[in-house]
Amino acid sequence: MEPEKGSLRDRKRRRAREAIIAAAHELFAERGFDGVTVADIAERAEVGRATFFRHFGDKQEVVFGATRLQEAARAESARAEAAAPIGDSLDAALSHLRDVVVTFARRLTEHPDAFSRHERLVAAHPELRARSLTKQRRYAETLYALLLRNGAGHETATLAAEIGVACYHAGHTLAEGDPERLAGAVDAAFERLRSPGA
Known part of the structure; x- marks a missing residue:
């Protein structure tokens, strides 16, 4: 251990x-x-x-206690610290966020049964669904701050952060509650942006 x-x-x-x-x-x-x-x-x-x-x-906050995007963002930020500044490249910003958001999805589903229980609990309570929406805004803010730290401009960081959150939610919807599929579905959403005709 x-x-x-x-x-x-x-x-x-x-x-x-x-x-x-x-x-x-x-x-x-x-x-x-x-x-x-x-x-x-x-x-x-x-x-x-x-x-x-x-x-x-x-x-309510305890329900979301294990969903720590900030930890995934910090880990990825440290790993990629020596990379070239992102600047105004949306492609570079999304590539950077792809690693962060997919890592976040993997961490969420490390314990599939706990993930499934969390999903059922949130779905069953309107106040938890509302808290989940608030969390989504914080996730976008976390991704935005990460991009700024890595040299992205304000507009690029804003757009990429919102797209990053959207890719997570698209993957979440497409995975249909299956923790085994979540990270792959999120990754596929980012890949689709790179190959929009696919």
């Missing part, structure tokens, strides 16, 4: 966050989303309410 990285404090925070996410999803499966309170989650995770709120604003 690979040792955890970071300081002791960071590791404790990460373990607490993971315990909260795991406890919440267990409880949602047992009682349904509406039948679970923050106090229930904190008790199951064996943390205090204050610890819960250090990590999450409410129980």
Whole structure:
């Protein structure tokens, strides 16, 4: 097993966050989303309410706790740091984002059963679908910021970020809820942009 990285404090925070996410999803499966309170989650995770709120604003946020586009973006940004600046090339911007968004899709589906449970939970609750739309805007902002850091101009970064989010959602729709197909479907959406006549 690979040792955890970071300081002791960071590791404790990460373990607490993971315990909260795991406890919440267990409880949602047992009682349904509406039948679970923050106090229930904190008790199951064996943390205090204050610890819960250090990590999450409410129980809706826990549902999306594992969907960390920012982590995929940081990893890709570090990997590609030495690449030439993107400038105004939309092709270069989309090529850069393709790696980030496909990596994000792979991370989301590393645990297929958990991914499927998450999808069913969000689909069953209008308030979670609304929170998902808010998350989409944040994803576009994350991709935009990543492109700016890699030398893209404002217009190019704006357009490419929106297209990147659209490719994820097109792939998500085409995968029809199958976690085994998601990353490939997202990648295929980006590829289609490179070969629009295909």
